[in-house]
Amino acid sequence: DAKTTQPPSMDCAEGRAANLPCNHSTISGNEYVYWYRQIHSQGPQYIIHGLKNNETNEMASLIITEDRKSSTLILPHATLRDTAVYYCIVRGAGYALNFGKGTSLLVTP
Amino acid sequence: GAVVSQHPSRVICKSGTSVKIECRSLDFQATTMFWYRQFPKQSLMLMATSNEGSKATYEQGVEKDKFLINHASLTLSTLTVTSAHPEDSSFYICSARVSGGAETQYFGPGTRLLVL
Numbered sequence: 318d319a320k321t322t323q324p325p326s327m328d329c330a331e332g333r334a335a336n337l338p339c340n341h342s343t344i345s346g347n348e349y350v351y352w353y354r355q356i357h358s359q360g361p362q363y364i365i366h367g368l369k370n371n372e373t374n375e376m377a378s379l380i381i382t383e384d385r386k387s388s389t390l391i392l393p394h395a396t397l398r399d400t401a402v403y404y405c406i407v408r409g410a411g412y413a414l415n416f417g418k419g420t421s422l423l424v425t426p
Numbered sequence: 427g428a429v430v431s432q433h434p435s436r437v438i439c440k441s442g443t444s445v446k447i448e449c450r451s452l453d454f455q456a457t458t459m460f461w462y463r464q465f466p467k468q469s470l471m472l473m474a475t476s477n478e479g480s481k482a483t484y485e486q487g488v489e490k491d492k493f494l495i496n497h498a499s500l501t502l503s504t505l506t507v508t509s510a511h512p513e514d515s516s517f518y519i520c521s522a523r524v525s526g527g528a529e530t531q532y533f534g535p536g537t538r539l540l541v542l
Contacts, residue, residue, distance in 0.1 A: 360533035
């Protein structure tokens with residue numbers, strides 16, 4: 318499975334957009350990009366996933382580059398409750414997810 | 427999204443006893459469930475893959491005789507930590523994959539185990 322690289326931490330002001338980058342240069346054609354987040358002492362929460370096209374749901378948008386080697390998760394209006402560790406995972410559909418260290422996002426007032 | 431529950435949410439037990447953790451998919455059927463554990467300040471680590479009606483597949487280094495997994499129905503998988511020791515104290519989390527080839531896995535809230 319492809320390895321991902323994320324910055325260890327990021328800050329974002331409340332109400333502003335949070336843009337979380339992820340590099341996955343070794344992604345293969347049948348692998349999806351998944352984003353999950355984990356708030357302290359809770360199970361991971363599914364955010365969004367995509368294969369090739371950009372995706373949007375009620376939580377976030379996922380922008381995948383044309384070559385699929387990187388992606389960006391966008392939280393359009395970050396709130397304090399969005400403070401969490403965000404994981405970018407590349408994996409084939411249906412397989413177990415391998416969690417790296419993720420990005421610790423701190424949303425400040 | 428789909429809901430996955432775990433029971434209990436936290437448990438304290440004495441060394442040498444066994445503890446059973448349940449993982450249920452509440453509003454969907456899950457052919458496959460996954461068990462993870464997470465130590466403090468670390469990321470989730472996959473322990474095993476549980477398929478309904480068949481034996482679980484364990485990751486390297488995870489003792490199958492110590493961590494017993496049963497996936498007897500499409501909505502329930504159980505993890506039993508046998509003869510628990512203090513080093514088994516951890517946060518145990520399950521996830522469930524919706525049957526039918528769907529791409530998304532949903533996670534339970536986790537079970538915090540403390541072995542004294």
